Amino acid sequence: MNKNQLTIIKIGGNVIDNPEVLFRFLQDFSTLKTPKILVHGGGKAATRLAVKLGVESIMIDGRRVTNEEMLDVAIMTYAGLCNKKIVAQLQGFNNSAIGLTGADGNSIFSQKRENSTYDYGFVGDVIGINSEWIKKLLDSGITPVFCAITHDKKGQLLNTNADSIAQSLAVGLSSLYNTTLLYCFEKMGVLQDIEDDTSVIENINYNSYQNLKTNNIIHSGMIPKLDNCFEALAQGVENIIISNPEIISNPNQLHTRITL
DSSP states (O other): OOOEEEEEEEEOHHHHTOHHHHHHHHHHHTTOOSOEEEEEOOHHHHHHHHHHHTOOOOEETTEEOBOHHHHHHHIIIIIIIIHHHHHHHHHHTTOOEEEEOTTGGGOEEEEEOOSSSSOOBSBEEEEEEOHHHHHHHHHTTOEEEEOSEEEOSSSOEEEOOHHHHHHHHHHHHTTTEEEEEEEEOSSSSOBSSTTOTTOBOOEEOHHHHHHHHHTTSSOTTHHHHHHHHHHHHHTTOOEEEEEOGGGTTOTTSSOEEEOO
16 A cells, blocks of 8 residues: 655744744745644743743653643643644644644543652553544645643543654554654754754664663653654654754755664
């Protein structure tokens, strides 16, 4: 069976927080002619709204604790403020976009995280996606824009890592499409030297990844991102690239390609 190409792009908070960068990215994203999906978070916007509402942001090891109050803030920010602004801009670029949480169309379902060292509250880990329903949207020429909110099929919304959502979508749809997963953040790729933005590591395979971790070149938040990448490749995702938003308009610029 010849499968169509599908591009899934996840944009980070630093892209969302810069209106000019976001505008240019969405303009470029809208020019992609093949089926595409956009995934976004919005952590900094959630933190700002929490301050305005007097809700305390509790972090453990750099990860947000999502108690009941913070879950409401996350839903308002991710599914409302950030999502609808992105969707409106895409409509302005003549893209038929639809903003979604995982609860819409039962598209992404998760379970509340249990048995971790800390209780992160209403945080979900993805356990499945509704591939056929999402495919119907894509076949209709609609571009889904997923925020970082999923559900547990029992009426509970859950705050969910946007990288994990993008990976789960890529894996779940890889049986139906030749899937490319693109993580866009503020750097041109994974860096050899965090102080040098041009020190992009152009190719990382599983063995080199282990060496980069051992030598502490890759650490902290980049580790779960890359773990997601290798898991996705092992489950059928065709291509994974990490770069900045300009990669769409300039695919030959420096970037990091992840391979097994």
